[in-house]
Amino acid sequence: MTTVDDGQAVDDGPTTWHRAAHPVATGDAGLPWMGDDVADFVLPGHDGNIGNVERNSLHGGVIAGFLETAAAQHVEQLVGAAVETASFSTEFVREARVDDLRARSTVVRRGRRFVVARVEAWQDGPPLAVAIGHGIFRVVDPT
Amino acid sequence: MAPTPLTTSGPGTVSDGDRWALIVAAFDLNRTHRELGTTLVAVGPGEVTITLDWPDELGPTTSARWPRWVLAALLDHAASLASVAAAGAITLVGGTMNLGVDYLRPPVAGSTIEVIGRCDHLTTDVAFTTATASHPTAPDEPLATATSALGVLAHRP
Numbered sequence A: 001m002t003t004v005d006d007g008q009a010v011d012d013g014p015t016t017w018h019r020a021a022h023p024v025a026t027g028d029a030g031l032p033w034m035g036d037d038v039a040d041f042v043l044p045g046h047d048g049n050i051g052n053v054e055r056n057s058l059h060g061g062v063i064a065g066f067l068e069t070a071a072a073q074h075v076e077q078l079v080g081a082a083v084e085t086a087s088f089s090t091e092f093v094r095e096a097r098v099d100d101l102r103a104r105s106t107v108v109r110r111g112r113r114f115v116v117a118r119v120e121a122w123q124d125g126p127p128l129a130v131a132i133g134h135g136i137f138r139v140v141d142p143t
Numbered sequence B: 001m002a003p004t005p006l007t008t009s010g011p012g013t014v015s016d017g018d019r020w021a022l023i024v025a026a027f028d029l030n031r032t033h034r035e036l037g038t039t040l041v042a043v044g045p046g047e048v049t050i051t052l053d054w055p056d057e058l059g060p061t062t063s064a065r066w067p068r069w070v071l072a073a074l075l076d077h078a079a080s081l082a083s084v085a086a087a088g089a090i091t092l093v094g095g096t097m098n099l100g101v102d103y104l105r106p107p108v109a110g111s112t113i114e115v116i117g118r119c120d121h122l123t124t125d126v127a128f129t130t131a132t133a134s135h136p137t138a139p140d141e142p143l144a145t146a147t148s149a150l151g152v153l154a155h156r157p
Helices: A016-021 A060-079 B017-028 B030-037 B070-089
Strands: A002-005 A008-009 A039-043 A050-052 A085-094 A103-112 A115-123 A129-139 B040-043 B047-052 B093-103 B113-122 B126-134 B144-152
Touching: A008 A016, A039 A060, A039 A129, A050 A060, A050 B030, A060 A103, A060 A115, A060 A129, A060 B070, A103 B126, B017 B040, B017 B070, B030 B070, B040 B070, B047 B070, B070 B093, B070 B113, B070 B126
Parallel strands: none
Antiparallel strands: A002 A008, A039 A103, A085 A129, A085 B093, A103 A115, A115 A129, B040 B047, B047 B113, B093 B144, B113 B126, B126 B144
């Protein structure tokens, strides 16, 4: 959000809208990375994504939205076309603290009109999943 | 203000005023939706309605779209609040255990999104919910429907 302070524009970071809408594709070195069938993403930890201030935990809706958005971005990159989510399910395995949330998207099946993807998110390494998602994406105007 | 949990023997035993105050307190705990500008519209026994107006920061409606994640965030929030409305206490309802969303049609840029969450069944361990998102101008044309299960943390008296 850009605010004006004493006539100077001050960028105090992305708003909630833009934080959650744009998960960052990333590799192990923190560099953007996206493979064919597997892609890694991160949702940077931020207080604005808290779902319960007393438990200081991330909002489940943000987690679900992050997984869905990450998978959709992966699928769009893979098929080279826009996709719409037909259905997406998320299992919340552990409570997520306010910290970076990493996710790995895997394309399970790539059809001409529909793509099935699975996403797993964690904060303390892959064995300790925070959430697991899977969804069906419709390819808009498949070529 | 810290929420004040109510004690109740189950759905339907809390007055309308207490139920509204309870959901307002639960609503205030969620920083994400406070920042997004989500509004609490109505509260009933095990049922909550929330709305979100188009935020200007997304840009002009001729070129911008609702973010992909917004419906999941709203559906999850409505389901959680509906569970609190049914349980009668914030402290009885834990986190969402699962959330399944079917997307029927994309939301229209510039239009308000309304989500009605209902707690269909409440056991001593699980709150089972459904939620439906639509535009208030077209309530019979849902944008998305969701089912979810939330953990219930303590046995109700």
